[in-house]
Amino acid sequence: MKASGAEKQGKKKGSKPKLAKVAGLMLILVVVAGGALLFIFYNRRSSSLAATSNKSGIYTARRGDLTISVTESGDIKAIESEDIKSEVEGRTTIISIVDEGTYITPEDVNEGKVLVELDSSDIKQKLTQQELSFLSAEASYTDANESFEIQIKQNTSDINKGQMKVRFALMDLQKYVGGVVAEELMAGAANPVLEANEISSLIESDELGGEALQKQRELDADIHLKEQELELAKSKFEWTKKLYDKKYVSLSDKEADRLDKERKEIAREKARTAQTLFVMYEFPKELQERLSDYDEAKLELERIEASARSKLTQAKAKLASKEATFLVQK
Numbered sequence: 001m002k003a004s005g006a007e008k009q010g011k012k013k014g015s016k017p018k019l020a021k022v023a024g025l026m027l028i029l030v031v032v033a034g035g036a037l038l039f040i041f042y043n044r045r046s047s048s049l050a051a052t053s054n055k056s057g058i059y060t061a062r063r064g065d066l067t068i069s070v071t072e073s074g075d076i077k078a079i080e081s082e083d084i085k086s087e088v089e090g091r092t093t094i095i096s097i098v099d100e101g102t103y104i105t106p107e108d109v110n111e112g113k114v115l116v117e118l119d120s121s122d123i124k125q126k127l128t129q130q131e132l133s134f135l136s137a138e139a140s141y142t143d144a145n146e147s148f149e150i151q152i153k154q155n156t157s158d159i160n161k162g163q164m165k166v167r168f169a170l171m172d173l174q175k176y177v178g179g180v181v182a183e184e185l186m187a188g189a190a191n192p193v194l195e196a197n198e199i200s201s202l203i204e205s206d207e208l209g210g211e212a213l214q215k216q217r218e219l220d221a222d223i224h225l226k227e228q229e230l231e232l233a234k235s236k237f238e239w240t241k242k243l244y245d246k247k248y249v250s251l252s253d254k255e256a257d258r259l260d261k262e263r264k265e266i267a268r269e270k271a272r273t274a275q276t277l278f279v280m281y282e283f284p285k286e287l288q289e290r291l292s293d294y295d296e297a298k299l300e301l302e303r304i305e306a307s308a309r310s311k312l313t314q315a316k317a318k319l320a321s322k323e324a325t326f327l328v329q330k
Contacts, residue, residue, distance in 0.1 A: 155308035162301035178209020
């Protein structure tokens with residue numbers, strides 16, 4: 001019974017070394033399999049990398065850096081760029097241009113290096129034509145400006161002449177009929193043509209003055225003088241007749257006094273006729289002419305002022321037109 005129990009115990013002690021050997025073998029197999037897998041992996045990787053450069057498919061394994069390159073399409077743009085465009089209107093031809101890839105240095109910029117030269121013959125021709133157009137427009141503008149200034153002075157001169165003419169016409173009217181009557185005529189007569197009754201009232205007015213009054217006084221004085229001379233001649237002739245009847249004077253003396261009396265009568269009638277002609281014809285005519293001259297001078301002044309405004313407007317419009325053309329050409 002003890003022998004058999006010991007035998008069983010010995011058998012159990014001998015099974016443990018066997019399990020350890022099995023575990024060791026399995027570990028060795030795992031290591032070998034992992035190494036094989038690693039060898040196969042690196043072998044395939046090396047083959048795939050070498051296949052792109054070797055057609056034979058045979059490569060030498062070596063240690064080194066693994067280079068990975070990626071090919072992509074795209075555009076390259078400068079961080080700072082500047083577009084140079086031709087500002088010439090229309091089409092033009094390039095005469096010369098710097099070589100492609102030329103590097104422009106700051107010295108080239110400072111010295112004004114020419115990169116592209118365009119055909120400028122057409123531009124030069126246009127420039128010459130434009131210079132001529134500009135000079136012509138400038139001359140026209142200067143002429144219009146001078147004409148405008150001249151027109152202003154001419155208008156001032158014409159208006160002054162018209163005003164002086166009105167003033168002189170008024171003075172002539174006042175000189176002929178006096179200031180009071182002249183003021184009445186200017187204030188009340190819209191129509192310069194006077195009626196006969198208006199003229200008669202003026203010649204008999206106590207306010208009449210000037211040359212008309214002076215003329216009227218001279219005529220009245222002449223009539224009065226001629227009447228006095230006639231009365232003396234009549235008186236003398238009457239005495240001469242009495243003396244002749246008494247044989248104190250000769251017939252020739254009596255006839256001489258008679259002729260002198262007749263002359264005095266004729267002189268008196270002539271003075272009266274002169275006064276009548278003055279009242280009926282000379283005074284109305286002279287008054288009407290003076291009044292008409294004054295009215296015509298006023299109308300002429302209005303025409304001068306209207307014409308001056310019209311001419312100044314035309315000169316101003318011409319100046320504005322020439323100035324606009326000049327500025328456009330400039």
